[in-house]
Amino acid sequence: MTPAVLILLAVTLMVVHRTDAVPVEKLRVMMADAAAPVMAAISQPFETLADSFSGIKTMRQLKAENIRLKAENERLQQWYDAALKYQAQNKSLQDLLNLKADPALSFVTTRVVSDPGGSFVKSVLLPVGSGDNVAKGNAVMSGRGLIGRVTEVGNRSSRVLLITDLNSRIPVIVQNTRTHAILAGKNTDTLRLERLPIDSSLTVGQRIVTSGDGGQLPPDIPIGTITEVGPGGIIVQPLADMNALTYVQVINALMDRALVTGEITPEAPQKHIKR
């Protein structure tokens, strides 16, 4: 086949993908199922190597880091004490109101085995699939906040569309005012807040969390903080470092809805770590 024919074929494939993504998704799932376990196995030595390089620090850097960590530890200890106090207060108020609490979420912890894909698409591949109870629509978190949701699931792999992708739309609320909005990705490191009520007043520093609207994502998962309010729109900085995702948690909210309706036997929150 000549290069001109191949280029024409590639353009045709892109047009087909644009008009009907389902066949391409099936191909991607097959490819990911085949590649994810291999990539997970061979990415381990690379990760160890990268860890070793980043672990090399001078005494001066270590001293500075030690001082910073000690100060942070003291600050966090104060927050921990406050959290315990509020937890006890919260429980007693819930008992007083006879409130039915949200069920505990089950999750799978796993390693990211592919790069976020440059500036054209923001997605990552995980070596967990339907065999690990991962389902389409599940929320995915790093240690600091929401990073995306599962869009394709195979037997042994799943693809996560990151919140920074151009096609990502997440229903959110501003944590302290409970203002509803949509958080949109724009293929850069930051996000844009859209569909806000006309009378909403926002300020820099406010936290954005999931609203739980639509039932796909659990409510109150932290996502980011507002960093800019101006004519250019309301810009949100994600809490998670989207360019350095290593380990993530897939939150199985769909399974928990079944648990609430009594379709499966309630039991302790499931924690499953897959390396």
Place this chain on the structure above:
Amino acid sequence: MTFKADEGWEEPILTMLWRWAVTVFVVAILIALSAFPFHIGDFGEIRPSFMIMAVYYWAVMCPPMLSPLAAFLSGAAFDLLTGLPFGLNAMTLVAVQWTTRAQRKFLLGQPFLVMWVGLGLVSVGAELLQWGAVSLFNWAVMPLESNLMSALLTTAIFPLAVLPLSIFNKPLADRNSPL
């Protein structure tokens, strides 16, 4: 027993099978290298394109190593693995190979510096082509800065990639290619 390719060169069947095996092996490594989450310092989404380096290098130094169809399939596999629009890298790699092979006779007689500059121009062109295609695909103007930075990074590390790439084409280099 010999194999006669569309392009006009002939080779023993065993040599052809060996070449295909080596090509598949090297391309699989390059795709894995391009898709791995390396987390290199503060580079973020700026990543070198190992596939463009290989396609360019082999189009000049050893065209039988990667046919246009092999470049197309490699690009398609990379698109499926990374979640990019299906056909984007297939189109880009074939375009890179086509353009480079058209300049092969000129590039072969030049010092390495000229070949290096050529790679720079080709990788910037490839990034612009991808940017245009993805902007049309999404019907939105995509950010371009990090892709141009990626093209610069691809160019910067090309001399380091030449040595490992040349190892694979040495056994084929002695053969007189009519291309």
